[in-house]
Amino acid sequence: xxTALIRSREVRLKSRPAATPTSExxxxxxxxxxxPGPGQVQIRNLWMxxxxxxxxxxxxxxxxVPPFELGAPLQGGxxxxxxxxxxxxxxxxxxxxxxxxxxxxxxxxxDAPDLHKLPNLGLxxxxxxxxxxxxxxxxxxxxxxxxxxxxxxxxxxxxAAGAVGSTACQIAKIIGATxxxxxxxxxxxxxxxxIGVDHAIDYKAEPSLTATLEKxxxxxxxxxxxxxxxxxxxxxxxxxxxxxxxxxxGTISRYNSGDTRDPSSVHLAVPKSLRLEGFIVSNYxxxxxxxxxxxxxxxxxxxxxxxxxxxEGIESAPAAFIKLFTGENFGKMLVKLA
Amino acid sequence: xxTALIRSREVRLKSRPAATPTSExxxxxxxxxxxPGPGQVQIRNLWMxxxxxxxxxxxxxxxxVPPFELGAPLQGGxxxxxxxxxxxxxxxxxxxxxxxxxxxxxxxxxDAPDLHKLPNLGLxxxxxxxxxxxxxxxxxxxxxxxxxxxxxxxxxxxxAAGAVGSTACQIAKIIGATxxxxxxxxxxxxxxxxIGVDHAIDYKAEPSLTATLEKxxxxxxxxxxxxxxxxxxxxxxxxxxxxxxxxxxGTISRYNSGDTRDPSSVHLAVPKSLRLEGFIVSNYxxxxxxxxxxxxxxxxxxxxxxxxxxxEGIESAPAAFIKLFTGENFGKMLVKLA
Numbered sequence: 058x059x060t061a062l063i064r065s066r067e068v069r070l071k072s073r074p075a076a077t078p079t080s081e082x083x084x085x086x087x088x089x090x091x092x093p094g095p096g097q098v099q100i101r102n103l104w105m106x107x108x109x110x111x112x113x114x115x116x117x118x119x120x121x122v123p124p125f126e127l128g129a130p131l132q133g134g135x136x137x138x139x140x141x142x143x144x145x146x147x148x149x150x151x152x153x154x155x156x157x158x159x160x161x162x163x164x165x166x167x168d169a170p171d172l173h174k175l176p177n178l179g180l181x182x183x184x185x186x187x188x189x190x191x192x193x194x195x196x197x198x199x200x201x202x203x204x205x206x207x208x209x210x211x212x213x214x215x216x217a218a219g220a221v222g223s224t225a226c227q228i229a230k231i232i233g234a235t236x237x238x239x240x241x242x243x244x245x246x247x248x249x250x251x252i253g254v255d256h257a258i259d260y261k262a263e264p265s266l267t268a269t270l271e272k273x274x275x276x277x278x279x280x281x282x283x284x285x286x287x288x289x290x291x292x293x294x295x296x297x298x299x300x301x302x303x304x305x306x307g308t309i310s311r312y313n314s315g316d317t318r319d320p321s322s323v324h325l326a327v328p329k330s331l332r333l334e335g336f337i338v339s340n341y342x343x344x345x346x347x348x349x350x351x352x353x354x355x356x357x358x359x360x361x362x363x364x365x366x367x368x369e370g371i372e373s374a375p376a377a378f379i380k381l382f383t384g385e386n387f388g389k390m391l392v393k394l395a
Numbered sequence: 396x397x398t399a400l401i402r403s404r405e406v407r408l409k410s411r412p413a414a415t416p417t418s419e420x421x422x423x424x425x426x427x428x429x430x431p432g433p434g435q436v437q438i439r440n441l442w443m444x445x446x447x448x449x450x451x452x453x454x455x456x457x458x459x460v461p462p463f464e465l466g467a468p469l470q471g472g473x474x475x476x477x478x479x480x481x482x483x484x485x486x487x488x489x490x491x492x493x494x495x496x497x498x499x500x501x502x503x504x505x506d507a508p509d510l511h512k513l514p515n516l517g518l519x520x521x522x523x524x525x526x527x528x529x530x531x532x533x534x535x536x537x538x539x540x541x542x543x544x545x546x547x548x549x550x551x552x553x554x555a556a557g558a559v560g561s562t563a564c565q566i567a568k569i570i571g572a573t574x575x576x577x578x579x580x581x582x583x584x585x586x587x588x589x590i591g592v593d594h595a596i597d598y599k600a601e602p603s604l605t606a607t608l609e610k611x612x613x614x615x616x617x618x619x620x621x622x623x624x625x626x627x628x629x630x631x632x633x634x635x636x637x638x639x640x641x642x643x644x645g646t647i648s649r650y651n652s653g654d655t656r657d658p659s660s661v662h663l664a665v666p667k668s669l670r671l672e673g674f675i676v677s678n679y680x681x682x683x684x685x686x687x688x689x690x691x692x693x694x695x696x697x698x699x700x701x702x703x704x705x706x707e708g709i710e711s712a713p714a715a716f717i718k719l720f721t722g723e724n725f726g727k728m729l730v731k732l733a
C-alpha cells in the first residue's frame with residue numbers, strides 16, 4: 058500500500074543551554090515524511106512527553122546516554138497512531154509508543170528497537186507516557202527493587218507531586234508504608250493529601266527541612282526516594298534510621314544551577330549503615346510487562362491517581378519543557394500533538 | 396582461690412577535644428583492682444589498641460555507640476592474660492580479648508559480653524587486635540560482603556597503608572582484583588608495593604586525585620573502599636564505572652576538622668547507578684569465627700602482611716592515639732602494656 062507524502066514539524070536543539078533552557082535554545086523546522094517502504098510504518102504522534110532527564114542530554118558532558126545533536130530533532134517518549142503500514146502486525150489506527158517525540162510524524166522500520174505496540178488495557182493513551190510508562194516504572198523500580206519498601210516503613214519522597222514522585226508515594230501506600238511527601242506550594246501539598254500521602258511538606262515554606270522531617274518522623278525514616286538532591290538529600294541523611302535505604306532517582310535541584318555542592322551529611326552513611334543506590338530506569342526494562350499488568354490493576358481499583366498538565370501543539374513543546382524547571386507544571390507535563 | 400590486691404593505672408577522658416585531641420584531654424589515674432569473687436577473673440592487659448573510631452566517642456553527638464564519660468576510663472580493644480580466676484574454663488595464663496583497654500589490669504565477671512578466650516592458632520597475641528581482630532574483620536566485611544569484590548575488578552582503597560586499608564588491599568588481591576591504594580608519603584607507598592598493591596598513589600604529592608585515578612584506571616573503578624571521605628570519595632565518584640560499589644568504612648579526613656562539606660559528586664550516583672553502602676563492623680560479629688579461620692590460613696600461606704607501630708606503657712596511650720590523626724603511625728597503632 059502507499060500513502061500520500063505528509064509534512065511534519067519538529068523541534069531541534071539550536072544551542073546548548075548554559076543554565077535553565079530558554080526558547081532561544083530551540084528551533085522549529087518542517088520536514089517531509091517519506092512514504093513507508095517494505096517493512097516500514099508511518100506514524101502520527103498524538104502525545105509527547107517532556108522530562109527533566111532531557112536537560113542532561115542537552116549538554117556534552119559524559120552521561121549515561123549520548124547528548125542530543127545540535128540541529129537534529131530532539132528525542133523523547135511519544136504515543137502515536139499508525140497512519141500507513143507496510144509491515145505485518147501493524148495496521149492503520151494501531152497505537153504505538155516510541156522515543157521519537159518532539160515531532161509530529163515520521164516513518165520508521167517496524168522492527169525499530171524503540172517501537173512498541175500498546176496493549177489494550179482500557180487506559181487513556183497518554184497514560185503510557187507517565188503512570189503506565191517510564192515514569193511509572195521508575196517509581197515502581199525505586200520503591201520495590203531499590204528501596205525494597207515494606208509494610209510499616211516510614212518513606213520520605215521528594216518532588217512528591219511530580220510524575221515519578223506521586224506514583225512512588227502511592228505505590229508505597231499500597232505496600233503499607235507511612236509516606237511523607239515534599240512539594241513546592243500549598244496546591245501541590247493539597248494534591249499530596251488527595252493521593253493519600255500521610256504528611257505533606259511545603260518545602261518552600263520551611264526554613265529547615267531537617268527540622269521539619271524530624272518533627273514528622275521522630276523515630277527517623279526507613280526509606281528516602283530522592284528526586285531532588287541537595288537540601289532534601291541532606292535532610293533525609295540527617296533523619297535516616299540505621300540501615301535506611303535511599304533510592305536515588307534524580308537531582309533536579311542541580312540540573313540547571315552552577316552549584317556543584319552536594320549535601321554535607323554523606324559521611325553519616327558510615328555510622329548509620331545507610332545504603333544509597335542510584336538507578337536508571339533503562340536498566341530495568343525487563344520489568345515493564347509485569348509492571349504494566351500490576352499498575353493497570355491498581356488503576357482499575359482506584360488506588361493510583363495522577364495529574365497531568367497538557368500544552369497543545371508541537372510549537373509549544375519548548376515552553377512545556379522549560380516549565381519543568383520553573384515548577385509551573387502540575388503532575389506529568391505533556392504536549393498533545395494531534 | 397584468692398590473689399593479692401593489685402594496682403592498675405588507667406587513662407581517663409578529662410575533657411572533650413574540640414578538634415584534634417591533645418594530651419590535655421586525658422588524665423592518668425591509679426586504682427585498686429579487686430580480688431576476683433565467685434565467677435570472676437582478674438586480667439592483666441598485655442596489649443591495647445588505639446583506633447580512629449574512638450575519636451567519635453569523645454564527643455557527645457549522637458552516634459552508633461554512646462559517648463565516653465568524662466572522668467571514667469576509656470574503652471577499646473585489649474588482649475590480656477588471666478592473673479587469677481574464680482570461674483570455670485579460665486585458668487591463669489589464658490589469653491583473653493576484651494573491650495577493657497586503656498587500663499593495666501581489672502577484674503570482671505567471666506561471662507561479661509566483651510570477654511573472649513583466644514584460640515591457639517600460633518599467631519602473636521597482638522594480632523587479635525588488628526589483622527585477626529576487628530580491623531581485619533572490618534576489611535573482610537567491606538571487601539567481601541559490602542562491595543562483593545570479584546576477580547578482575549578494579550578496586551580503589553583509600554587509607555591503604557592503614558590497618559584496615561592494607562588488609563582490604565590484600566584480601567582484594569587474594570580474590571584476584573587489580574588494586575589501587577592511596578596513602579600519604581613515599582614510605583607508606585613503598586609498603587603498598589610490598590604487600591602487592593598494583594598502583595600506589597601518594598595523595599600528598601598529587602594535585603588532583605581525580606586526574607591521578609583516571610590515569611591509573613582509564614576504564615574506571617568497580618569498587619571503592621573508603622576510609623577517608625572528602626576528596627578521596629570525590630575522586631572515586633568521578634572515576635566510578637556504571638554499577639560500581641562503594642564500601643563506606645570511615646571518613647578520617649573529617650573526624651577532627653570543622654569542615655562539614657562532603658564531596659561534590661554524590662549526584663553521579665544516579666547516572667552511574669552507583670551503590671554506596673556504609674557499614675559498622677559490630678553488625679557483622681557473627682562472621683568472626685569464619686573470618687578468623689580464613690585469615691589464619693592466609694597468614695600461614697604468607698598472603699597477608701602487616702605493619703604495626705608499638706608504643707610502650709599505659710602512660711604513652713594518649714600520645715599513641717593522637718598519632719592516628721597526624722599520620723605518624725605506620726600500620727596498626729598499638730600500646731604494649733606488659
